[in-house]
Amino acid sequence: METSGNHLSVARHLSSVTGTALAALTLAAAVAGAADAAPQYYGTLAISRLENAAVAETDTSKVAADAAAIRSCANYDCEIVARFTDGCGAIAQGADGGWGWALGASRDEAEQNALLGLGQSAPPFPDLGSAQPVAAHIVTSTCTPNAQ
Numbered sequence: 001m002e003t004s005g006n007h008l009s010v011a012r013h014l015s016s017v018t019g020t021a022l023a024a025l026t027l028a029a030a031v032a033g034a035a036d037a038a039p040q041y042y043g044t045l046a047i048s049r050l051e052n053a054a055v056a057e058t059d060t061s062k063v064a065a066d067a068a069a070i071r072s073c074a075n076y077d078c079e080i081v082a083r084f085t086d087g088c089g090a091i092a093q094g095a096d097g098g099w100g101w102a103l104g105a106s107r108d109e110a111e112q113n114a115l116l117g118l119g120q121s122a123p124p125f126p127d128l129g130s131a132q133p134v135a136a137h138i139v140t141s142t143c144t145p146n147a148q
Contacts, residue, residue: 041144056142090141
C-alpha cells in the first residue's frame with residue numbers, strides 16, 4: 001500500500017510541476033507576444049488663430065504629442081484640433097483664412113482630405129488681387145513613423 005501511496009504522491013507532484021511549468025510558458029509567450037507587437041505612435045494637430053500658425057507633432061504617447069504641439073505652437077490661444085494614432089494628419093488654410101484639418105492612412109490622403117474639406121474660397125475684402133475663388137493650401141502635415 002505504501003508503494004501505491006508514494007506513487008500517487010509522486011504523480012500529484014509531477015502534475016503540480018507540469019501545471020506550474022505550463023503556466024510559466026503561457027506567461028512567457030504572452031510577454032513575448034506583447035514585446036513583438038509594434039509600438040503605437042500618436043499625433044496632434046494644433047492651430048493658433050491669433051498667430052495664424054499651425055503645427056503637427058508626433059510622439060510615443062498622447063500626452064507627449066499634445067505637449068510637443070502646444071510647445072511648438074507657442075501662443076496662449078493654441079488649440080488642439082485633432083489627435084490621431086498610427087497615421088497621418090494635415091492642416092489646410094483657405095484664401096479666406098479659414099482652417100481645415102483631416103486625418104488619413106498616408107500623408108497624401110490626409111492632405112487631400114484637408115483640402116477637400118475646405119474647398120475653394122475667395123480672399124477677404126479688400127483684396128488687391130483677384131476675387132476669384134482659389135483652392136486652399138496645406139500649411140503643415142505629419143505622419144507617425146509607422147504610417148504608410
